[in-house]
Amino acid sequence: ETGVTQTPRHLVMGMTNKKSLKCEQHLGHNAMYWYKQSAKKPLELMFVYNFKEQTENNSVPSRFSPECPNSSHLFLHLHTLQPEDSALYLCASSQGLGARTEAFFGQGTRLTVV
């Protein structure tokens, strides 16, 4: 069982669809992150949750809606996306904000918006 698990691994959706990405961590961490990785761009931080509370919303459009029901699970709800939203979406977790700790990544969800 890997430390950070993301599902689905691949997703194709139309612009009018609603879908959700799921992330689960088994590391006992308190902070969870959503990152977006597009071609030829750096990893972009989207959202940060610390102890289930959202501490960062990095100017992300409202068509992306995060949910963190507990410290182990993180969702990213998607609706009315645009083709430019096609990217690799990576979930990560770390021990906690302010701690000298690295982020561990899931395998990512490759999203294609058609």
Added chain:
Amino acid sequence: QKEVEQNSGPLSVPEGAIASLNCTYSDRGSQSFFWYRQYSGKSPELIMFIYSNGDKEDGRFTAQLNKASQYVSLLIRDSQPSDSATYLCAVMNRDDKIIFGKGTRLHILP
């Protein structure tokens, strides 16, 4: 000024030589620095972290940090073809956000 800057490469290094990867960051209050390796189609994998000025060695990898110059580097000794990947520099800034550079593509020539 971008928060974390890296040369995108590709950096080509002969097998057995030393690969040197560089990174600069803008937030002087940053405390934690990481190097991740990412193979094509895979997620980033942590290979080194460093918090204090100076060098930190782990096997063939050495991370170097100079906070005064806001510079962090990664040296890979005895480069192997399996080291060919994109190397991402990441910095935890004063706001506790982990910010990534664009990454440097490294190609080890057999």
